[in-house]
Amino acid sequence: MKRRYVVIALAVIAALAIASPSIGVSLKKLVKKEVAKQISKARGPAGPPGQPGQPGQPGQDGTALAGARVVGSDASFSAGTAFGGIEATKSAAGGYCIRVPFTPRNIQVSLESDDHNARVRLTAFGGGFGTCASSLPGHQAWVTTHLLSTNAFSDSDFHILVN
Numbered sequence: 001m002k003r004r005y006v007v008i009a010l011a012v013i014a015a016l017a018i019a020s021p022s023i024g025v026s027l028k029k030l031v032k033k034e035v036a037k038q039i040s041k042a043r044g045p046a047g048p049p050g051q052p053g054q055p056g057q058p059g060q061d062g063t064a065l066a067g068a069r070v071v072g073s074d075a076s077f078s079a080g081t082a083f084g085g086i087e088a089t090k091s092a093a094g095g096y097c098i099r100v101p102f103t104p105r106n107i108q109v110s111l112e113s114d115d116h117n118a119r120v121r122l123t124a125f126g127g128g129f130g131t132c133a134s135s136l137p138g139h140q141a142w143v144t145t146h147l148l149s150t151n152a153f154s155d156s157d158f159h160i161l162v163n
Helices: 002-023 027-040
Strands: 066-071 087-092 095-099 107-111 118-125 141-147 158-162
Touching: 095 158, 107 118, 107 141, 141 158
Parallel strands: none
Antiparallel strands: 066 158, 087 095, 095 141, 107 158, 118 141
């Protein structure tokens, strides 16, 4: 009985060995496919940097709807920089209330100087906070400037863009 199973198994193996080339599956093709798959994932060292590309086309005018350069000492605007109906009021040392005639979606602030001991930040967005409620009713943002060394509020000039 065992001999019968062995003979049948050998016959099946022989039939598959004879039939496999006619089915289109060859060991050579399988090996090539596996090697190609492994090589496709291989990475060599990075090559030298390429040449710089051509300059791009000029972009559209900015999308900010309001903005200004705010003078930190009194929250006034530098001549010719304010646009879009922006208003600013100084609420305290280093604190500035901001209002625009529309609902802002995004506000960006940046420090005017390159003083590495100072920072500016949009401290609150949306209104109803701090001394702004009384100094500029309807305000939408509170911007603060600080000294990094002491984290104390400090008057610093800054730029603001609102859209």
